[in-house]
Each structure stands twice: as structure tokens, then as C-alpha cells.
Amino acid sequence: MTDRLSVAYSPCPNDTFVFHAWAHGLVPGEPAPEVRFADIDITNGLAERGEGDLLKISYGQLPWVLDEYQLLPCGGALGRGCGPLVLTRSPDEDLTGRTVAVPSERSTAYLLFRLWAAKAVPGGFGEIVVLPFDQIMPAVRDGRVDAGLVIHEARFTYQQYGLHRLADMGEAWEQETGLPIPLGAIVARRSLGAERIAALTETIRASVRAAWADPAASRAYVLAHAQEMDPAVADQHIALYVNEFTADLGEEGHAAVRALLDRAAEEGLVPPVAIS
Incomplete structure (x- = not known):
């Protein structure tokens, strides 16, 4: 049995880019963790069951896990111009009563969709x-x-499937709030203790800085896990999702998280929580 820290994040380029240095033991003073790759719906479930020391989850999952996990102020994904899209086969599709596929019902994407649909689809959509x-x-x-x-x-590839963008959830969010979109959060198990969590926060920041300082170092790792993604698309993905909020949420990042969860709680989509 290993005594290494267990870490779970997605195989998407932004996560592999951010965590490359730490995952390969390149952050001084912090051994490489035991890494599990999993899509967001799986990591959300892991956090809800209390499985794993440090996980990348959706901000939409936070209200169900904050008793056991602490939100870290770095390593996650917030940004502008990077919101989820609603795609259809025709450009003027009416979603009333329609079936919509989503990546998770405990995701920022889903919360943004529900907040948008409350106004844009007054007749109500059908099955999720x-x-x-x-x-x-x-x-x-x-x-x-x-x-x-x-x-x-998918923001960069949906036209290859002959699909149309019906709506941009991030665009709607930014127009209404003026805030960045909170997508993926990094959480650490509270039982690790405040000192250990503080050290892990600095480890993640060091890993981010290392990725920015030498982007080529993580290239093979990123592409190996990018599900046959075109390298140019992987670069676009990283540029969009790895930004100043990845290094530090700051006041604006925390305000975005509070706004999302407060609005979702008002609609009865999540239980109310306090984000400090």
C-alpha cells in the first residue's frame, strides 16, 4: 500500500499542463503523488464519497463536499470567453421539451445551463x-x-461534427455578472490539516509556475493524455483555461464562485453555502 498523496484530475490539457511538474517529482520538497485520471463526473463522485486526498472537481459540486474538503485558491479553472456551449443539429432549435445531454448534473456547466434555460426556455426542456x-x-x-x-x-471542434452553437453559457454569464466563469476547483481533504494544506497550495503554485516557465517540458505528458487531440487544439485549450486565476483565485475569482453558488441556491439547484 502506498503512502503517497492520492490526487485525481482529468486528462484534459489544462490539468496535465498544471500538474506535470508535481506529478513527475519536479517540485522541490514535495514527492510525486499517486495520480488518477478521471472525467469530471467521476471526480465529483469521488469527492462526494470522500475518496481521495486532493481532487479537481466542478465548482458546482462544492456545496456537497465542503464539510470534508477545503477549496484551494489555486490550480483550478476560471476564465473569460471559455464557457460551456449548447450545441444542436440546427441553428434555431427550440429546446422546449427536448432531451439534453450534459457532462454532469453537479457541474458549473449544468448550473449555468439551468440559470440560462430558466429565462431562454420558458416552456422548460425535457429529459437530462x-x-x-x-x-x-x-x-x-x-x-x-x-x-x-x-x-x-469541444469549443474548438464542434463544427467538425456538423453541429451549431445555439448558445454560449459563459457569454450569458459574463454579460449578466461581469465576472469570470468558475469551472473547475481544486479541493483538499480537511483531515490533512491546515499546515499540510498550505504546503500543498504552494506545491500546486510551484507546479503552475514551472509549466509557464518551460511549456515544452510538459508537452509529451499533455499530448499523451489528450485523447488524440490535435496539438494546436491542446495549445488553445491550455491558453484558455490556464491563466492568472489558476495561480490565485484572488478577490475576483472568489466573487465569481460566490455569485455562481448564490444564484444556483436561489433557484434551488444547490444547497446554500458560504465561500470565504
Whole structure:
């Protein structure tokens, strides 16, 4: 049995880019962790069951895990112009009563979709189907669902599936709030203790700085886990999701998280929580 820290994050380029240095033992004073790659719906479930020391989860999952996990102010994904998209086979699809595929019902993408749909689809959509994010566009293309809520690199590739962007959830969010979009959060088990969590925070920041200082060092690791993604798309993905908020949430980042969860709680989508 290993006594290494257990860490779970997605195989997406932004996560492998951020965690490359730490995962390879390149951060002085902190041994490489035991890494598990998993999509966001899986890591959300791991956090809810209390499995894992440090995880990348959706901000939409936070209200259900804050008793056991602490939000870290770095390593996650917030940004502008990077919101989830609603895709359909035709550009003027009416979602009333329609089936929509989503990557998770405990995700920022889903919360943004529900907040948008409350105004944009007054008749109400139909069934929600949870699918791994890489299966959503094929499902829409093939007519197995009427629409899909997509994240990550799908912003750059959906036209290859002959799909149309019905709405940009991030665009709607930014116009309404003026805040960045809180997508993925890094949480650490509270039982690790304040001192250990503080040290892990600095480890993640060091890993981010190392990635920025030498982007080529993580290239092979990023592409090996990028699900056959075109290298140029991987670069776009990193540029979009790894930014100043990855190094430090800061006041604006925390305000964005509070705004998302407060609005979602008002709609009855999540239980109310306090984000400090």
C-alpha cells in the first residue's frame, strides 16, 4: 500500500499542463503523488464519497463536499470567453421539451445551463441525460439526443461534427455578472490539516509556475493524455483555461464562485453555502 498523496484530475490539457511538474517529482520538497485520471463526473463522485486526498472537481459540486474538503485558491479553472456551449443539429432549435445531454448534473456547466434555460426556455426542456463529455457531440450528431452541453476542447471542434452553437453559457454569464466563469476547483481533504494544506497550495503554485516557465517540458505528458487531440487544439485549450486565476483565485475569482453558488441556491439547484 502506498503512502503517497492520492490526487485525481482529468486528462484534459489544462490539468496535465498544471500538474506535470508535481506529478513527475519536479517540485522541490514535495514527492510525486499517486495520480488518477478521471472525467469530471467521476471526480465529483469521488469527492462526494470522500475518496481521495486532493481532487479537481466542478465548482458546482462544492456545496456537497465542503464539510470534508477545503477549496484551494489555486490550480483550478476560471476564465473569460471559455464557457460551456449548447450545441444542436440546427441553428434555431427550440429546446422546449427536448432531451439534453450534459457532462454532469453537479457541474458549473449544468448550473449555468439551468440559470440560462430558466429565462431562454420558458416552456422548460425535457429529459437530462448524463454522458461522458467526449460522447456528447456524437450523440447530438447521431440524433440520440436533441442538444448537448459541451465543455473544454469541444469549443474548438464542434463544427467538425456538423453541429451549431445555439448558445454560449459563459457569454450569458459574463454579460449578466461581469465576472469570470468558475469551472473547475481544486479541493483538499480537511483531515490533512491546515499546515499540510498550505504546503500543498504552494506545491500546486510551484507546479503552475514551472509549466509557464518551460511549456515544452510538459508537452509529451499533455499530448499523451489528450485523447488524440490535435496539438494546436491542446495549445488553445491550455491558453484558455490556464491563466492568472489558476495561480490565485484572488478577490475576483472568489466573487465569481460566490455569485455562481448564490444564484444556483436561489433557484434551488444547490444547497446554500458560504465561500470565504
